[in-house]
Amino acid sequence: xxxxxxxxxxxxxxxxxxxxxxxxxxxxxxxxxxxxxxxxxxxxxxxxxxxxxxxxxxxxxxxxxxxxxxxxxxxxxxxxxxxxxxxxxxxxxxxxxxxxxxxxxxxxxxxxxxxxxxxxxxxxxxxxxxxxxxxxxxxxxxxxxxxxxxxxxxxxxxxxxxxxxxxxxxxxxxxxxxxxxxxxxxxxxxxxxxxxxxxxxxxxxxxxxxxxxxxxxxxxxxxxxxxxxxxxxxxxxxxxxxxxxxxxxxxxxxxxxxxxxxxxxxxxxxxxxxxxxxxxxxxxxxxxxxxxxxxxxxxxxxxxxxxxxxxxxxxxxxxxxxxxxxxxxxxxxxxxxxxxxxxxxxxxxxxxxxxxxxxxxxxxxxxxxxxxxxxxxxxxxxxxxxxxxxxxxxxxxxxxx
Amino acid sequence: xxxxxxxxxxxxxxxxxxxxxxxxxxxxxxxxxxxxxxxxxxxxxxxxxxxxxxxxxxxxxxxxxxxxxxxxxxxxxxxxxxxxxxxxxxxxxxxxxxxxxxxxxxxxxxxxxxxxxxxxxxxxxxxxxxxxxxxxxxxxxxxxxxxxxxxxxxxxxxxxxxxxxxxxxxxxxxxxxxxxxxxxxxxxxxxxxxxxxxxxxxxxxxxxxxxxxxxxxxxxxxxxxxxxxxxxxxxxxxxxxxxxxxxxxxxxxxxxxxxxxxxxxxxxxxxxxxxxxxxxxxxxxxxxxxxxxxxxxxxxxxxxxxxxxxxxxxxxxxxxxxxxxxxxxxxxxxxxxxxxxxxxxxxxxxxxxxxxxxxxxxxxxxxxxxxxxxxxxxxxxxxxxxxxxxxxxxxxxxxxxxxxxxxxxxxxxxxxxxxxxxxxxxxxxxxxxxxxxxxxxxxxxxxxxx
Numbered sequence: 061x062x063x064x065x066x067x068x069x070x071x072x073x074x075x076x077x078x079x080x081x082x083x084x085x086x087x088x089x090x091x092x093x094x095x096x097x098x099x100x101x102x103x104x105x106x107x108x109x110x111x112x113x114x115x116x117x118x119x120x121x122x123x124x125x126x127x128x129x130x131x132x133x134x135x136x137x138x139x140x141x142x143x144x145x146x147x148x149x150x151x152x153x154x155x156x157x158x159x160x161x162x163x164x165x166x167x168x169x170x171x172x173x174x175x176x177x178x179x180x181x182x183x184x185x186x187x188x189x190x191x192x193x194x195x196x197x198x199x200x201x202x203x204x205x206x207x208x209x210x211x212x213x214x215x216x217x218x219x220x221x222x223x224x225x226x227x228x229x230x231x232x233x234x235x236x237x238x239x240x241x242x243x244x245x246x247x248x249x250x251x252x253x254x255x256x257x258x259x260x261x262x263x264x265x266x267x268x269x270x271x272x273x274x275x276x277x278x279x280x281x282x283x284x285x286x287x288x289x290x291x292x293x294x295x296x297x298x299x300x301x302x303x304x305x306x307x308x309x310x311x312x313x314x315x316x317x318x319x320x321x322x323x324x325x326x327x328x329x330x331x332x333x334x335x336x337x338x339x340x341x342x343x344x345x346x347x348x349x350x351x352x353x354x355x356x357x358x359x360x361x362x363x364x365x366x367x368x369x370x371x372x373x374x375x376x377x378x379x380x381x382x383x384x385x386x387x388x389x390x391x392x393x394x395x396x397x398x399x400x401x402x403x404x405x406x407x408x409x410x411x412x413x414x415x416x417x418x419x420x421x422x423x424x425x426x427x428x429x430x431x432x433x434x435x436x437x438x439x440x441x442x443x444x445x446x447x448x449x450x451x452x453x454x455x456x457x458x459x460x461x
Numbered sequence: 462x463x464x465x466x467x468x469x470x471x472x473x474x475x476x477x478x479x480x481x482x483x484x485x486x487x488x489x490x491x492x493x494x495x496x497x498x499x500x501x502x503x504x505x506x507x508x509x510x511x512x513x514x515x516x517x518x519x520x521x522x523x524x525x526x527x528x529x530x531x532x533x534x535x536x537x538x539x540x541x542x543x544x545x546x547x548x549x550x551x552x553x554x555x556x557x558x559x560x561x562x563x564x565x566x567x568x569x570x571x572x573x574x575x576x577x578x579x580x581x582x583x584x585x586x587x588x589x590x591x592x593x594x595x596x597x598x599x600x601x602x603x604x605x606x607x608x609x610x611x612x613x614x615x616x617x618x619x620x621x622x623x624x625x626x627x628x629x630x631x632x633x634x635x636x637x638x639x640x641x642x643x644x645x646x647x648x649x650x651x652x653x654x655x656x657x658x659x660x661x662x663x664x665x666x667x668x669x670x671x672x673x674x675x676x677x678x679x680x681x682x683x684x685x686x687x688x689x690x691x692x693x694x695x696x697x698x699x700x701x702x703x704x705x706x707x708x709x710x711x712x713x714x715x716x717x718x719x720x721x722x723x724x725x726x727x728x729x730x731x732x733x734x735x736x737x738x739x740x741x742x743x744x745x746x747x748x749x750x751x752x753x754x755x756x757x758x759x760x761x762x763x764x765x766x767x768x769x770x771x772x773x774x775x776x777x778x779x780x781x782x783x784x785x786x787x788x789x790x791x792x793x794x795x796x797x798x799x800x801x802x803x804x805x806x807x808x809x810x811x812x813x814x815x816x817x818x819x820x821x822x823x824x825x826x827x828x829x830x831x832x833x834x835x836x837x838x839x840x841x842x843x844x845x846x847x848x849x850x851x852x853x854x855x856x857x858x859x860x861x862x863x864x865x866x867x868x869x870x871x872x873x874x875x876x877x878x879x880x881x882x883x884x885x886x887x888x889x890x891x892x893x894x895x896x897x898x899x900x901x902x903x904x905x906x907x908x909x910x911x
Contacts, residue, residue, distance in 0.1 A: 064795050064797070067795075068795070084834075088800070088834060089800075090797070090798070091795035091796060091797055091798075091799065092795060092796035092797075092798075092799025092800055092830070092832065092833070093795065093831070093833075093834055094792075094793045094794055094795050094830070095793075095830065095831045095834065096761075096791055096792055096793050096829040096830055096831065097829045097830075097831055098772075099772075099894060099896075099897055100769075100883075100886050100894045100895065100896045100897055101767065101768045101769070101883050101886045101887045101896070102761065102763055102767045102768070102770065102772065102787075102789065102829050103474070103476075103767050103768075103789065103808075103827040103828070103829065103887065104830070104831050104832050104833075104886075104887060104889075104892065105807070105808055105809045105810060105832065105887055105888045105889075105890075106804045106807035106808065106809040106815045106817075106832050107809050107810075107811050107813055107815060107832070107833070107888070107890050108800060108831075108832055108833020108834065108836075108890060108892065109833065109834075109836045109839060109840075109890050109891060110800040110801070110833065111800050111801060111813050111814070111815075111833070111890075112811075112813060112839070112840060112890050114800065114801050114813075115813045115814070191834055191835065191836070193836055193837065194836075195839070232837075233837065234836070234837055234839065235836070235837030235838055235839045235891075236837065325812055326811060326812045326813045326814075327810070327811040327812055327813070327843070328811065328813055328840075330841075330842060332842075391839055391840050391841045391842070392839055394841070396841040396842075396855065396856075397841075397853060397856075398842060398845060401842070441856075445853055445856055445872070448851065448852070448853060448872070448873075449871035449872060451851070452695070452871065452873055453871075455693060455695060456695035456696055456697075459695055459698075
């Protein structure tokens with residue numbers, strides 16, 4: 061009671077000042093505000109934006125934890141060799157040594173991402189005098205999960221600053237942005253510091269520092285090997301469980317699948333987008349398989365490795381699953397109409413696999429596919445909505461004719 | 462000739478405090494008030510100055526746009542105060558009732574023999590015209606336009622709404638007279654919708670109307686939903702809408718010559734110790750209606766339902782069109798970690814650690830807390846689940862916000878009333894004031910496009 065009353069008094073004190081949004085931002089984390097309805101409906105449903113965002117974060121936490129263990133596992137495995145045919149709950153994976161390596165690298169990334177991003181949000185909110193919106197809570201969690209483990213913190217800080225300001229705030233903040241902010245940040249990193257974002261030296265902790273020395277380790281992603289027409293040395297179960305090198309949180313298809321189901325069950329994530337993205341990817345992968353089967357592409361072609369990958373395996377490798385579940389479904393940058401979501405999701409899946417196969421420099425397409433479709437989402441919506449408008453006009457014409 | 466209408470999209474918000482089917486005759490109170498704000502878009506020109514003695518049915522003011530449209534006093538008494546606000550806008554016209562009620566005599570009429578013009582003029586003269594509202598824009602009907610049809614929704618699906626089957630019992634003669642009068646006002650049909658599972662509805666026996674049976678969740682009882690299913694409004698078309706409780710007043714006027722605005726009102730909500738029905742006159746003071754029944758600690762008294770009613774407080778007055786009073790607890794308290802802990806005692810359409818989906822029959826005691834702060838539109842696809850019209854709700858709301866008249870028109874703004882956006886407002890994660898946005902949008906259209 062005491063705390064509640066004290067905070068209430070403080071809130072009244074800050075009311076109308078520049079600091080009010082900042083104070084309220086923290087206050088509302090502790091207490092649901094005492095606001096009542098005025099005009100309009102007198103009662104409101106239980107959900108607010110904080111709850112919605114919180115659900116997405118909850119769905120991300122397993123991926124984050126898995127990422128920490130996997131970082132350590134990949135590090136030691138690169139030195140000592142992989143364990144064959146591990147089960148998902150194997151003690152070789154879930155142990156303290158692995159966690160410590162991962163946590164030491166990943167927690168700073170999470171902290172930098174949140175501190176830099178939220179600080180910029182706060183500054184903009186105070187300047188504009190509106191309440192602090194929750195959009196960055198999810199973005200700040202997504203960012204560390206989609207970067208390579210050895211990314212220097214200052215690069216992350218620069219990229220987050222760029223992404224939040226250019227990707228979001230210049231459009232007017234949460235709810236107004238055109239591009240997914242987390243992917244804007246990743247795209248900035250990718251184009252500004254390509255050597256830190258791709259190749260075979262960035263995916264395993266310590267690989268870069270040891271390069272050239274006697275103890276050199278390397279960790280090529282599955283996609284990286286395939287792009288060089290080399291057979292990846294991971295089993296399907298490794299890929300599905302996520303015991304493979306890759307960006308921090310994107311490797312475990314199993315946990316992403318569970319997170320996706322959780323988002324669908326809570327009605328926070330759009331099942332239309334997720335399902336249609338998967339269908340789109342399968343269709344494109346299947347077409348490539350057919351191309352290979354027909355003999356149009358020989359084994360000497362540089363696209364052979366990725367094109368001949370069984371179409372359903374595309375879902376297990378790289379960032380596709382993560383992108384389809386957590387990135388493509390961002391409601392602000394996705395299509396907003398239900399029909400539009402089907403088209404939007406399908407094209408994301410389709411184009412992801414296309415870019416993945418044909419991209420000569422970097423064998424992953426989901427980031428660029430989603431950013432591309434973000435740009436086209438308003439156009440898709442426009443035509444869907446025009447369909448509704450036309451139907452209405454037609455109805456009027458039938459009547460008068 | 463009955464057609465079934467069934468909708469799937471929508472949401473029944475189940476609340477505690479449903480009115481028990483007992484009606485108490487209340488004594489006539491002393492203070493009454495008519496609020497011009499109940500008649501949206503009407504600018505009043507005062508006819509009865511302060512101090513004037515009026516009989517029930519005598520005009521208090523007329524509309525500036527059309528002096529034939531008279532607004533009557535619901536009771537006989539003396540105009541004691543005209544409350545004005547900023548720029549001398551009339552807020553309330555207060556009338557102190559006399560103990561002995563006198564009714565202005567408008568004469569008994571034989572409806573069957575009346576012509577369209579005669580019906581219209583009679584409704585003008587007796588002050589019953591304001592009961593006829595129109596779509597588009599959801600305002601008092603413009604008598605110079607010809608409606609393509611007239612709609613009456615005799616199924617109230619809003620939370621805790623008064624049960625028409627109960628409140629209209631024994632009013633068959635009045636309803637028939639009023640409906641016959643309505644049929645003269647339009648070239649088209651008079652559509653009446655009743656609940657599919659209703660057995661007692663007095664409307665089932667009515668002649669001269671097209672009967673529809675409706676079923677599904679709220680807002681199936683909203684007249685816009687029914688219009689969209691039966692005969693959607695196109696650009697340039699007008700339909701008129703009358704509520705059943707107002708039909709009774711019109712009917713009684715035609716049969717007896719008296720304007721009697723008495724109706725059966727449901728007292729609902731968790732803050733009434735005995736939720737039940739009472740008789741009350743339009744414009745009656747809340748304290749008279751709720752006396753001895755209201756639990757007065759931090760309560761909110763609403764004239765109308767919880768979704769689109771108006772907060773009036775205990776000293777406020779019953780709205781001109783309302784047949785329901787709701788009292789629910791105010792929610793002006795903080796809730797510790799209210800934004801992330803699992804919620805069992807509030808309604809939600811998501812399953813985001815909200816568990817109202819587990820028990821769809823449960824009745825909730827909701828308060829007026831907003832459960833969160835105002836935000837920009839973020840979440841998509843949720844409104845569509847509770848919005849049965851073939852309209853994109855978020856796109857239309859945004860069109861209203863950036864005032865694009867062409868887009869509003871294209872997206873179907875002619876077909877809707879603010880109340881149709883009550884459910885989307887209820888579930889809105891960003892706590893946007895949908896009904897206000899729509900009302901402002903409609904006002905703008907009315908101003909610019911006529």
